Amino acid sequence: VFYSKERILPLIDHGRIIGLMEEAFVMYSKKEAIVPSFGSLTFDDPKGETHIKYGYVQKLDSFVVKVASSFPSNNYLGVSSSQGVLLLFCRKTGQLKSILHDEGYLTDVRTAAAGAVVAKYLAPKRIKAVGIVGTGTQAYFQLNLLKEVVFFDHVIVWGRSQDSLERYVQHIKDPSLTVETTKDLCMLQESCNLIVTTTPSSIPLISNIQKGTHITAVGADNFGKVEIDPEIFRIADLVVCDSKKQCFAVGDCARALATGNLEPEKVRELGEIIQNPSWGRQSEEEITIADLTGLAVQDIMIAAELTNQLQKRNNEQVIHTFN
Amino acid sequence: VFYSKERILPLIDHGRIIGLMEEAFVMYSKKEAIVPSFGSLTFDDPKGETHIKYGYVQKLDSFVVKVASSFPSNNYLGVSSSQGVLLLFCRKTGQLKSILHDEGYLTDVRTAAAGAVVAKYLAPKRIKAVGIVGTGTQAYFQLNLLKEVVFFDHVIVWGRSQDSLERYVQHIKDPSLTVETTKDLCMLQESCNLIVTTTPSSIPLISNIQKGTHITAVGADNFGKVEIDPEIFRIADLVVCDSKKQCFAVGDCARALATGNLEPEKVRELGEIIQNPSWGRQSEEEITIADLTGLAVQDIMIAAELTNQLQKRNNEQVIHTFN
Numbered sequence: 001v002f003y004s005k006e007r008i009l010p011l012i013d014h015g016r017i018i019g020l021m022e023e024a025f026v027m028y029s030k031k032e033a034i035v036p037s038f039g040s041l042t043f044d045d046p047k048g049e050t051h052i053k054y055g056y057v058q059k060l061d062s063f064v065v066k067v068a069s070s071f072p073s074n075n076y077l078g079v080s081s082s083q084g085v086l087l088l089f090c091r092k093t094g095q096l097k098s099i100l101h102d103e104g105y106l107t108d109v110r111t112a113a114a115g116a117v118v119a120k121y122l123a124p125k126r127i128k129a130v131g132i133v134g135t136g137t138q139a140y141f142q143l144n145l146l147k148e149v150v151f152f153d154h155v156i157v158w159g160r161s162q163d164s165l166e167r168y169v170q171h172i173k174d175p176s177l178t179v180e181t182t183k184d185l186c187m188l189q190e191s192c193n194l195i196v197t198t199t200p201s202s203i204p205l206i207s208n209i210q211k212g213t214h215i216t217a218v219g220a221d222n223f224g225k226v227e228i229d230p231e232i233f234r235i236a237d238l239v240v241c242d243s244k245k246q247c248f249a250v251g252d253c254a255r256a257l258a259t260g261n262l263e264p265e266k267v268r269e270l271g272e273i274i275q276n277p278s279w280g281r282q283s284e285e286e287i288t289i290a291d292l293t294g295l296a297v298q299d300i301m302i303a304a305e306l307t308n309q310l311q312k313r314n315n316e317q318v319i320h321t322f323n
Numbered sequence: 324v325f326y327s328k329e330r331i332l333p334l335i336d337h338g339r340i341i342g343l344m345e346e347a348f349v350m351y352s353k354k355e356a357i358v359p360s361f362g363s364l365t366f367d368d369p370k371g372e373t374h375i376k377y378g379y380v381q382k383l384d385s386f387v388v389k390v391a392s393s394f395p396s397n398n399y400l401g402v403s404s405s406q407g408v409l410l411l412f413c414r415k416t417g418q419l420k421s422i423l424h425d426e427g428y429l430t431d432v433r434t435a436a437a438g439a440v441v442a443k444y445l446a447p448k449r450i451k452a453v454g455i456v457g458t459g460t461q462a463y464f465q466l467n468l469l470k471e472v473v474f475f476d477h478v479i480v481w482g483r484s485q486d487s488l489e490r491y492v493q494h495i496k497d498p499s500l501t502v503e504t505t506k507d508l509c510m511l512q513e514s515c516n517l518i519v520t521t522t523p524s525s526i527p528l529i530s531n532i533q534k535g536t537h538i539t540a541v542g543a544d545n546f547g548k549v550e551i552d553p554e555i556f557r558i559a560d561l562v563v564c565d566s567k568k569q570c571f572a573v574g575d576c577a578r579a580l581a582t583g584n585l586e587p588e589k590v591r592e593l594g595e596i597i598q599n600p601s602w603g604r605q606s607e608e609e610i611t612i613a614d615l616t617g618l619a620v621q622d623i624m625i626a627a628e629l630t631n632q633l634q635k636r637n638n639e640q641v642i643h644t645f646n
Contacts, residue, residue: 002325002422039362039377041386048417052377052388054362063364065375067388067410069417083417085410087390094371094392094406096426099325101419 002099003310011309012109014148017302018120021113022274024057024301025242029271033057035296037246040222046073049222053296056091062307063091066299068107072136072200082108082137086303098307104137106306110298112141114242114270115196115216118290120149121273121280122214122240123194127152131192133185133206133227134199135159135168138218142196143172150194155179158188197227204229204255214281214288220251221293228252228289230261237286238279239267246293253291325422326633334632335432337471340625341443344436345597347380347624348565352594356380358619360569363545369396372545376619379414385630386414389622391430395459395523405431405460409626421630427460429629433621434541435464437565437593438519441539441613443472444596444603445563446517450475454515456508456529456550457522458482458491461541465519466495473517478502481511520550527552527578537604537611543574544616551575551612553584560609562590569616576614 027033035055042049048071056063068084075081082104088097100106130152132139143155155177159165165181172179182188185205188195193212197205199219206215207229217227233239233256241247244267248254256262270290273280281288350356358378365372371394379386391407398404405427411420423429453475455462466478478500482488488504495502505511511518512532520529522542529538530552540550556562556579564570567590571577579585593613596603604611 001424034364036362036364039359039375041357041359041377041379043386043414046415048414050386050412050417052362052375054364054375056364063366063373065388065390067412069412071415071417074416077416079416079418083412083419085419085422087408087410089373089390089392089406091366091371092369092394093397093400093402094373094394094427095402096406096408096424099408099422101324103419104417 001096002101004101005103005105007310008100008102008105008306011306014113014145017109017113018116018145018148020301020305021110021117021298024295024297025117025269025271026274027057027271028243028295028297029269029275032059033297033300038296046071051294053294053299055296055300057297057300060300060304061091062088062097062304064088064296064300064303066107066296066303068104070200080104080137086299088303088307098303098310100303100306106302107294107299108137108141110302111138111218111292111294112145114292114298115142115218116145116149117274118216118240118270118292119146119194119214121277122238122288122290123150124212124214124281124284126284127194129154129156129192131188131195132157133188133195133197134219135164136198138198139168140171142198142218146196152194153177156182156188156192158182158185199227200225201227206232209287211287212284214290216290216292217252218292222250225250226252226255230256230259233262233289235287236289238281238288239291240270240273240288241267241291242270242293242295244269246295247291251291251293324419325424327424328426328428330633331423331425331428331629334629337436337468340432340436341439341468341471343624343628344433344440344621347618347620348440348592348594349597350380350594351566351618351620352592352598355382356620356623361619369394374617376617376622378619378623380620380623383623383627384414385411385420385627387411387619387623387626389430389619389626391427393523403427403460409622411626411630421626421633423626423629429625430617430622431460431464433625434461434615434617435468437615437621438465438539438541439468439472440597441563441593441615442469442517442537444600445537445561445611445613446473447535447537447604447607449607450517452477452479452515454511454518455480456511456518456520457542458487459521461521462491463494465521465541469519475517476500479505479511479515481505481508522550523548524550529555532610534610535607537613539613539615540575541615545573548573549575549578553579553582556585556612558610559612561604561611562614563593563596563611564590564614565593565616565618567592569618570614574614574616
């Protein structure tokens with residue numbers, strides 16, 4: 001019933017997870033997923049944040065509870081800043097079926113997979129350069145999963161410290177990519193037409209972009225967090241979010257609504273775009289924004305898929321032993 | 324890191340858990356516990372309910388997330404209707420420290436321990452008979468833990484079916500107790516001056532009690548549930564609850580407030596009574612009510628205590644292996 005990260009990692013197939021996330025967002029927007037508002041705990045010493053997300057989808061016989069934490073100061077201890085665990089229970093009896101002790105890995109990968117889904121439907125056809133804002137774990141995952149769905153060969157990464165920028169570049173190890181580092185956001189905004197923001201910022205970072213740019217904002221997932229200047233929403237041709245309910249309450253869309261820069265009618269859910277791809281980007285000139293806050297339905301789908309694979313593998317091992 | 328129910332059960336000491344719960348309620352009322360509103364999921368086919376409770380206390384370096392479910396139809400499958408798991412995490416890094424796969428046992432025992440704490444401070448001195456309303460798992464636990472704090476030799480148990488009443492009596496196995504069964508609530512209300520209600524009822528069951536009675540209501544822990552006629556709150560001399568915030572939102576107090584039968588000022592928190600025992604029962608004539616909805620702080624304290632014991636035991640075994 002208990003699976004460690006070492007057992008889970010070999011089963012991760014990026015392409016398959018991106019497909020699973022498309023399915024998840026469609027189910028969410030079709031209201032086939034029951035996902036109440038998430039819970040959270042915040043900590044001050046050291047700074048940290050824990051999200052508790054839970055729910056179920058009608059087509060599966062299980063429900064999922066996920067605990068995922070982010071403690072940035074873990075980096076100084078040589079411990080991953082992401083931590084967490086997913087629990088899958090039977091929806092008919094409440095019995096625990098599996099514990100995926102992913103230490104936050106599945107949250108990282110499903111969040112990045114959502115970014116890839118967004119890029120598939122909203123990125124401009126010709127990507128001049130990908131701009132990655134932030135140098136943490138998610139900055140790395142986003143780039144890795146983007147490669148599955150769009151073509152690019154130039155990346156510009158923005159960070160606050162030279163150390164973290166160098167660490168990021170070392171992580172990439174992809175000979176097909178030129179990775180440029182900068183501490184100057186203006187340079188990134190001028191050169192990139194696909195920008196992904198991955199920071200825990202509480203002040204807007206992206207404030208001026210070129211025509212034809214797509215921005216995916218994944219960092220601002222709770223109260224007080226924001227990465228995109230609300231004014232940008234005013235000039236955007238299309239705004240997409242994972243969940244209207246959640247994004248209207250927290251993060252970038254919430255801030256843009258509160259400051260009068262965004263009309264709720266302008267916003268589409270990602271699941272709607274996947275069902276109607278023609279609602280996506282209309283031309284290479286449009287400015288599009290996707291605001292992702294992370295949905296329990298993503299955790300449900302990934303937990304169910306991996307539990308299925310892990311338990312099948314266990315059974316095969318048992319059969320093998322009998323032969 | 325993973326402990327099964329079999330590993331947990333031998334460490335359960337009822338007296339110790341009752342003491343721990345007193346400490347938990349005091350911390351809660353002194354606002355030394357951070358416990359956000361709990362999350363819940365409800366299921367229809369079959370009927371079931373899951374509570375997700377989480378939080379931390381200032382004096383401990385950990386936070387706890389608990390998932391506890393109740394699926395009454397499990398009884399037909401030979402599976403416990405209570406199910407669940409407690410997770411303890413480090414509050415400095417977010418790392419998972421222990422999984423207590425208690426299958427709902429710790430929720431049952433801490434809920435009953437809260438009933439015992441209530442009886443210690445509010446029960447009349449001379450108990451004519453204990454009345455237990457309901458025949459499920461909690462009905463059994465409540466009786467067992469009451470024995471730790473008050474003296475009685477006669478029990479009357481009410482249930483809807485003869486089968487479940489007989490099963491309950493067989494479970495008790497205590498030669499010092501006379502256990503009488505009834506399907507007539509009036510008889511129970513007339514004969515008992517310490518009544519504990521443990522049902523998932525959505526209509527009031529207790530509607531008429533004698534002077535000098537104490538009622539502990541533990542069943543109504545979510546929206547739509549109620550066990551005590553709101554009129555009884557009007558004649559009560561003292562109303563105590565585990566959490567004003569929670570009880571004013573769900574359960575018996577909430578119903579009594581909504582129907583104008585209870586003034587919020589009349590209600591004390593259990594943690595306040597423990598700190599000021601003189602605020603408790605004033606005479607053998609008073610009618611007192613305690614409304615318990617279950618607090619995450621109880622789960623935090625029990626999870627921390629047991630993790631501590633289990634890890635100490637592991638270390639001892641390791642040392643033993645080295646000798």
